[in-house]
Amino acid sequence: MNRFLMTLQNKRMPVASFTAGRDGSGMRATVLLDCPPEQARRYVALLSGLEDVEGIGAADETVEVALLKVGGDAWRESVALTGLEAHEENGTIVVSGEPEKLEAWLAEIKEDLEDLIRLGPVIRPGDGGV
Amino acid sequence: MENTAFNIEYKPRTGSEAMCEALLDEGVEYLFGYPGGAIMPFYDALPDYPLKHVLVRHEQAAAHAADGYSRATGRVGVCVATSGPGATNLVTGLATAQMDSVPLVAITGQVGRPAMGKDSFQETNVMGMTLPFTKHSFLVEDPDELYPTMRRAFEIARSGRPGPVLVDVPKDVQFAACNDNGYRRLREVPAPVASPALEAAAVLLKKAKRPLILAGHGITLSGAELELRLLAERTGTPVVTTLLGISAFPEDHPLYIGWPGMHGAASVNRAIDKSDLLFAVGMRFDDRITGAVDKFAPNAKIVHIDVDPSELGKVVRPTVGIAADAKAALRGILASFEETENRDGCAEWREEIAKSQEPEKRCEDEARNEYGPIRIMHAIKAAAGEEVRLVSDVGQHQMWAAQFFEFTKPNSHITSGGLGTMGFALPAAMGVSFAYPDEPVWVVAGDGGIQMNLQELASIRDFGLNIKVAILNNGYLGMVRQWQQFFHNRRYSETPISGPDYEQFATAYGLSGKTVREGDDVEAAVRWAQEQPGCVILDFHIDPEANVYPMIPSGMSVHEMIEESSAAYGGA
Numbered sequence: 001m002n003r004f005l006m007t008l009q010n011k012r013m014p015v016a017s018f019t020a021g022r023d024g025s026g027m028r029a030t031v032l033l034d035c036p037p038e039q040a041r042r043y044v045a046l047l048s049g050l051e052d053v054e055g056i057g058a059a060d061e062t063v064e065v066a067l068l069k070v071g072g073d074a075w076r077e078s079v080a081l082t083g084l085e086a087h088e089e090n091g092t093i094v095v096s097g098e099p100e101k102l103e104a105w106l107a108e109i110k111e112d113l114e115d116l117i118r119l120g121p122v123i124r125p126g127d128g129g130v
Numbered sequence: 131m132e133n134t135a136f137n138i139e140y141k142p143r144t145g146s147e148a149m150c151e152a153l154l155d156e157g158v159e160y161l162f163g164y165p166g167g168a169i170m171p172f173y174d175a176l177p178d179y180p181l182k183h184v185l186v187r188h189e190q191a192a193a194h195a196a197d198g199y200s201r202a203t204g205r206v207g208v209c210v211a212t213s214g215p216g217a218t219n220l221v222t223g224l225a226t227a228q229m230d231s232v233p234l235v236a237i238t239g240q241v242g243r244p245a246m247g248k249d250s251f252q253e254t255n256v257m258g259m260t261l262p263f264t265k266h267s268f269l270v271e272d273p274d275e276l277y278p279t280m281r282r283a284f285e286i287a288r289s290g291r292p293g294p295v296l297v298d299v300p301k302d303v304q305f306a307a308c309n310d311n312g313y314r315r316l317r318e319v320p321a322p323v324a325s326p327a328l329e330a331a332a333v334l335l336k337k338a339k340r341p342l343i344l345a346g347h348g349i350t351l352s353g354a355e356l357e358l359r360l361l362a363e364r365t366g367t368p369v370v371t372t373l374l375g376i377s378a379f380p381e382d383h384p385l386y387i388g389w390p391g392m393h394g395a396a397s398v399n400r401a402i403d404k405s406d407l408l409f410a411v412g413m414r415f416d417d418r419i420t421g422a423v424d425k426f427a428p429n430a431k432i433v434h435i436d437v438d439p440s441e442l443g444k445v446v447r448p449t450v451g452i453a454a455d456a457k458a459a460l461r462g463i464l465a466s467f468e469e470t471e472n473r474d475g476c477a478e479w480r481e482e483i484a485k486s487q488e489p490e491k492r493c494e495d496e497a498r499n500e501y502g503p504i505r506i507m508h509a510i511k512a513a514a515g516e517e518v519r520l521v522s523d524v525g526q527h528q529m530w531a532a533q534f535f536e537f538t539k540p541n542s543h544i545t546s547g548g549l550g551t552m553g554f555a556l557p558a559a560m561g562v563s564f565a566y567p568d569e570p571v572w573v574v575a576g577d578g579g580i581q582m583n584l585q586e587l588a589s590i591r592d593f594g595l596n597i598k599v600a601i602l603n604n605g606y607l608g609m610v611r612q613w614q615q616f617f618h619n620r621r622y623s624e625t626p627i628s629g630p631d632y633e634q635f636a637t638a639y640g641l642s643g644k645t646v647r648e649g650d651d652v653e654a655a656v657r658w659a660q661e662q663p664g665c666v667i668l669d670f671h672i673d674p675e676a677n678v679y680p681m682i683p684s685g686m687s688v689h690e691m692i693e694e695s696s697a698a699y700g701g702a
Binding site for chain 1: 261265266290438
């Protein structure tokens with residue numbers, strides 16, 4: 001893992017989040033890069049050349065999750081138009097989807113926002129990863 | 131035990147012997163190294179094997195010599211050092227090789243396993259230290275892993291985009307008995323050559339009216355000189371090279387126009403500026419080539435072929451990007467140009483370029499009769515002939531050699547391009563000379579860089595290497611001084627530098643030397659050096675304030691180029 005981490009650092013990759021853990025006989029790392037997909041694919045190609053890396057793939061989709069409390073019910077209608085996934089749980093609204101769409105939607109309803117926790121961006125489980 | 135992968139029988143007994151067996155099985159002929167405490171078991175085993183060891187005088191030189199040997203032959207170079215300072219001294223050489231994609235295997239001794247991590251005498255974490263600039267590195271703690279690890283190191287070093295690999299071996303592992311020596315092959319890495327992309331590249335080349343082929347070091351590394359020439363000739367496309375691509379295409383060929391970048395020819399930089407297609411093969415759009423990326427080749431579509439897929443789109447966004455070995459890709463593209471194409475479409479383009487080169491050629495012809503770098507370069511070529519290989523150091527002289535020495539033989543120009551390592555040339559020339567003992571090898575160096583590894587004259591003398599050294603001595607760290615002149619108001623802070631009397635210095639080492647000054651017969655001096663047996667040093671005292679022109683200041687474009695006629699920049 002040392003060389004992998006060193007390469008992320010040496011190539012100044014824009015790492016937004018990094019998680020790693022044991023997986024069978026090796027390590028599995030999930031790296032979220034804060035850059036356009038084309039650049040991310042180039043980084044994937046670069047990392048795939050490392051002798052320590054047994055397999056690597058780029059995830060197709062990145063999602064961001066937000067937990068929020070909102071005044072009123074208008075959010076239901078507006079979120080339905082965005083393509084974001086949303087549900088309510090014990091008074092907390094859980095919204096997930098593409099970071100850009102989420103960002104735009106949050107800007108749209110900012111007047112009604114009472115509380116907001118953003119968990120994002122994460123790779124959708126099961127996609128890509130090392 | 132039979133190695134099924136290579137059908138080689140081996141019976142190593144100790145770790146050291148396993149290392150030697152692996153070197154033999156890889157076809158290694160020369161090792162460049164320097165012994166010390168932690169590598170002593172290996173050196174104890176070495177005389178029992180038909181491996182030729184070259185004792186250098188500093189480990190940095192071992193890495194550079196192995197690098198020079200590798201660049202000259204295309205084979206994996208091998209260097210050896212002990213732990214601690216021996217290993218740290220290798221570091222510059224490994225970084226040099228990594229930047230220029232040169233396959234090396236560096237073997238370092240390490241303190242014994244029980245002593246590791248205890249700040250023991252001559253202990254450093256060389257594996258950790260070299261992680262950023264080696265292609266891979268191993269610390270072998272199991273004696274049974276030594277043989278397969280050594281073999282893997284060679285395979286990694288030469289596969290795909292070549293590079294240096296470090297194998298760090300604790301002393302007790304070198305002593306230990308080996309049992310299992312099975313060699314496991316690396317996972318196969320497919321070489322992707324996508325035919326639709328090749329076809330798209332060929333279509334772009336056919337349609338282009340102002341195309342340029344931009345050939346880099348990858349041409350030499352993959353041995354694609356012939357394919358490059360065929361493509362240029364069949365399409366009539368002018369060829370430019372990178373600094374490391376110099377000698378991948380014969381410079382006396384009518385389609386060769388020069389090399390671009392910070393100190394490249396003005397005509398070449400302008401041609402790139404006007405080009406409508408850059409067909410780039412085996413190169414990485416180094417910042418010394420592009421300058422301001424957003425102003426680089428603004429009118430051109432770009433075909434980018436490189437064996438390292440991570441290079442595609444790193445600096446410039448290609449219209450067509452192909453991740454493939456240069457030779458394989460060019461062969462694929464040549465299929466679209468089976469016969470000589472009618473290239474009248476770009477005849478006008480070639481004429482335009484030729485016209486823009488006329489003033490440069492006139493200036494060069496005039497300067498050939500004046501004492502200075504141009505005359506010296508021409509004299510060396512005339513005396514040493516077509517077979518000469520020239521190894522340059524780093525600085526002004528490197529640019530003059532690249533600009534004014536006519537490289538006509540494949541892979542005859544060897545220099546440290548990416549890292550720009552001063553002190554590279556003399557030891558690297560040792561490697562070149564071991565590779566081709568019957569061919570003339572010239573070193574061109576400055577009086578700064580030559581002093582960084584001058585101790586290697588002893589190694590050169592011991593082995594009777596036929597290396598001729600031309601020092602362009604201006605009493606300055608010339609390139610830094612030039613930047614101080616242009617960009618720091620001529621404050622020559624710590625750039626004046628003194629050195630020995632090289633003529634006497636050569637004599638002290640049992641070699642020959644001569645001082646050459648303005649008014650002396652340059653050609654006669656060079657001929658004299660060429661005729662002497664063994665190593666000769668020529669100390670050319672040149673104008674202290676001679677500059678390299680043209681120059682595109684760092685981060686700028688061809689439109690901000692400083693030419694010799696400019697009176698700005700501190701009175702250049």
